[in-house]
Amino acid sequence: MPNAVTIAGTGSYLPEKVMTNDDLSKIVDTNDEWIFSRTGIRERRIAAEGEFTSHLATKAAEKALEQSGIPAEEIDLIIVATITPDTLTPATACYVQENLGASKAVAFDISAACSGFLYAMKIAKRMIETGAFENALIIGAEKLSAFVNWNDRTTCVLFGDGAGAAVLRKSEEGEGHILATDIGTDGRQTHLLNIPGGGSACPTTIENAAEGLAALSMLGKEVFKHAVTRMKNSANEVIARAGLKPEEIALVIPHQANVRIIDAIAARLDVPNDRIFVNLHKYGNTSAAAIAIALDEANRTGKIKPGDKIIMVAFGAGLTWAAAAIEW
Numbered sequence: 001m002p003n004a005v006t007i008a009g010t011g012s013y014l015p016e017k018v019m020t021n022d023d024l025s026k027i028v029d030t031n032d033e034w035i036f037s038r039t040g041i042r043e044r045r046i047a048a049e050g051e052f053t054s055h056l057a058t059k060a061a062e063k064a065l066e067q068s069g070i071p072a073e074e075i076d077l078i079i080v081a082t083i084t085p086d087t088l089t090p091a092t093a094c095y096v097q098e099n100l101g102a103s104k105a106v107a108f109d110i111s112a113a114c115s116g117f118l119y120a121m122k123i124a125k126r127m128i129e130t131g132a133f134e135n136a137l138i139i140g141a142e143k144l145s146a147f148v149n150w151n152d153r154t155t156c157v158l159f160g161d162g163a164g165a166a167v168l169r170k171s172e173e174g175e176g177h178i179l180a181t182d183i184g185t186d187g188r189q190t191h192l193l194n195i196p197g198g199g200s201a202c203p204t205t206i207e208n209a210a211e212g213l214a215a216l217s218m219l220g221k222e223v224f225k226h227a228v229t230r231m232k233n234s235a236n237e238v239i240a241r242a243g244l245k246p247e248e249i250a251l252v253i254p255h256q257a258n259v260r261i262i263d264a265i266a267a268r269l270d271v272p273n274d275r276i277f278v279n280l281h282k283y284g285n286t287s288a289a290a291i292a293i294a295l296d297e298a299n300r301t302g303k304i305k306p307g308d309k310i311i312m313v314a315f316g317a318g319l320t321w322a323a324a325a326i327e328w
């Protein structure tokens, strides 16, 4: 029998600086009414100049470790999900390992955009199930403010910075555990959402530097349609695999990209709105960090209790999607 895997602790960190929709209207031609009615976002956090993705990740991880009661030295796997790494190499997870003093841990990054935290959860779960690793730290962390084009009103209003983390370990008798996970990819849709520059396909050069190609580019309407279908299907997949009925679900934590997408998914899953977790009005879309931050907020504010069945579901560039069903 594979080991059952539980979440022993969660943590999150949001940078101090708040940028409101009104602040944005001083930078680009936009306004609070447009942003809030189209997305549900009121404000987002922006990391300080010297504050990198690894710093946000480390602060979230410290809180998750503290809650889990597992010291950093006993973590043997660190996965950071991010599309905004400190450096292309080494992995952001290596900086986090050093910051935490988790010297025994194997540390690497994964790139699955907004689905990254749940991809990391699936990888870590499998590793613990097989006995390859005992204690895993999974982190979703993003400094998206460093990768948005601040002249493009169609994207810069959507994103924010932050990090969330969870510690996974073998579940003991009577504890909750991860019931089911699902991950998927459709590489035919890479053109819908990407950062075209800064990689080997289009390195930043003196000639193209001013074009700002190392910034998020998105065909929002197309992404919207895929997001609803893929998240609905992925959530239903884990609900079926976990043998849950809609009325048994205490909380759904969807990716925090757009409240209209969240409403559309809630309607399709047949779960009432008061059981759908939403915090994107405060933080915007923090990509891989969004679900991790929301999970920590739900945990620490008592929205989830031992024995509750919860669903997390995400969608992002790739296109990627992922879901998890958990007994808390």
Ligand code: ACO
Pocket: 029, 030, 031, 034, 035, 038, 039, 113, 114, 153, 154, 155, 157, 193, 219, 220, 221, 222, 223, 224, 227, 257, 258, 261, 285, 287, 315, 316, 317
């Ligand atoms: N302020 C004012 N007007 C704006 C703004 C703005 N910030 N941005 C666009 N507009 C204008 C457009 O120019 C357009 O004007 P036009 O009609 O004169 O041409 C009009 O508003 C409508 O624009 P649309 O793009 O059609 O607006 P839409 O209703 O589709 O909303 C949005 C755009 C919010 C981006 C939506 O499509 C969306 O949320 N898409 C999904 C994004 C998502 O889920 N991403 C998840 C993954 S993110 C990741 O993986 C990193």
